[in-house]
Amino acid sequence: MLVLEDVSKTYDGKRMAVNRLNLTVNAGEIFGFLGPNGAGKTTTIKLITGLLAPTQGRIMINGVDLATAPVEAKRNFTYVPDHPEIFTAIRGIDYLNFLADMYDVPASVRRSRIEKYTRIFALDGALGEVIQSYSHGMKQKLVICGALLPQAPLFILDEPLVGLDPLAARHLKEIMKEHCAAGGTVFFSSHLLAVVDQICDRVAVINQGELIICDRVERIKSDYAQSLEDIFLELTKDA
Numbered sequence: 085m086l087v088l089e090d091v092s093k094t095y096d097g098k099r100m101a102v103n104r105l106n107l108t109v110n111a112g113e114i115f116g117f118l119g120p121n122g123a124g125k126t127t128t129i130k131l132i133t134g135l136l137a138p139t140q141g142r143i144m145i146n147g148v149d150l151a152t153a154p155v156e157a158k159r160n161f162t163y164v165p166d167h168p169e170i171f172t173a174i175r176g177i178d179y180l181n182f183l184a185d186m187y188d189v190p191a192s193v194r195r196s197r198i199e200k201y202t203r204i205f206a207l208d209g210a211l212g213e214v215i216q217s218y219s220h221g222m223k224q225k226l227v228i229c230g231a232l233l234p235q236a237p238l239f240i241l242d243e244p245l246v247g248l249d250p251l252a253a254r255h256l257k258e259i260m261k262e263h264c265a266a267g268g269t270v271f272f273s274s275h276l277l278a279v280v281d282q283i284c285d286r287v288a289v290i291n292q293g294e295l296i297i298c299d300r301v302e303r304i305k306s307d308y309a310q311s312l313e314d315i316f317l318e319l320t321k322d323a
Contacts, residue, residue, distance in 0.1 A: 085111045085238055085269040086132065091141030093127050101127040103293040105141070109271055111237070112264050116284035116301075117273040120320045124293040125273050126166070129242050132271070133163050146237050159187065161238035162231035166246065166273075168223040172216035176207065176226050179215060180233060187234035194233060201229040204255050221247045228256060239263060239270045245279065257283055281305075281312040291320045 086109040093102040102124045109115045119125045130136040132143060134154055143150040146160040170179060177198070184194040202208040205225040215223065224247040231239065239260070245253045260270045260283060274280055280287060281301060288298040296319055297304065301312065308315045 085109055085146055086115075086271060087142075087144040088128075088132070089142045089144070091128075091131060091143060092139050093124075093131060093136060094139045100293050102131065102138075102290075105290070105293075105295055107288060107295070107298065109269055111269050112267055113285040114260055114264055114270040114272055114283055116280040116287035117271060117290070118275075118277070118280065118287055118316060119290040123290045123320070125290060126242070127293075128290065129163075129240065129271075129273060133161070133240060134158060160236055161240055162187075162234055162236045163240045164227055164231045164242060164244045166243040168220075168227040168247075170215055170223060170227065172218075173214060175212055175214055176202075176218070177211040179226060180211070180230055183230040184233050187236070189234055197233050197235075198229070201232050204259075205229055205252050221249060221252075224248060225252060232259065235263075235268075237268050239268065241270060242273045243275065244272075245274065245276060277313045277316055287312075289316060289319055291322070296320075 088105050088107040091102060091105045092100065094100050105128065117125060127136065131138050134150055145157040148157040148160060150157040180198050181194070189197070199208065202211060205228065207222065207225050207229060210218065210222060215226065218226065228244060244256060248256065257279070260272070264270055272284060284301055286298065286300050287304065289296050304315060305312060
């Protein structure tokens with residue numbers, strides 16, 4: 085589903101933010117992507133989403149090369165950033181319809197999906213209001229609803245639970261599991277290690293731009309005989 089081959093990113097020709105990263109994320113799994121602040125997580129996600137171009141290496145999304153066929157590749161994923169940056173002068177419903185248009189979601193299908201997801205995240209009563217009037221949590225929910233509308237094979241979620249109330253967070257975790265049970269994939273970056281431990285099939289830890297471990301959660305905990313939090317702190321203690 086998602087393949088990174090020897091991917092590197094250098095800033096200013098000097099500082100190596102990501103160094104020869106190789107990852108394969110399979111269909112049907114929730115993949116946790118961990119690392120301390122400044123480890124290269126955000127840069128990696130920007131590379132995967134096409135917001136940055138790699139200095140070297142190749143990124144394949146559902147078999148499509150992001151560099152040579154960027155539009156086709158981007159139709160295979162949706163993205164929830166760590167900070168919901170949206171044009172706030174439009175109404176919530178206009179934002180959702182815009183995203184549905186971008187992904188060619190038919191009108192009949194989009195109506196039912198908009199009703200479903202905005203009801204789940206308790207936004208259905210606010211869709212007629214301008215986004216500027218939304219709280220941070222409401223904006224986060226709107227971005228999540230927009231990312232769910234196309235039902236793309238790959239969800240890329242960067243700290244998606246920040247700003248969500250406990251009920252909304254539970255709903256999102258359930259949707260992530262349902263998506264993968266149906267054959268989809270979730271690439272999930274978070275500092276909430278207890279959540280990662282709870283829902284992820286495999287995790288990768290990046291530190292100082294380099295991959296230091298990638299394996300199933302159960303195997304990592306078994307090998308180290310520690311909690312995921314203790315393992316993470318041990319692996320990144322030099323950060």
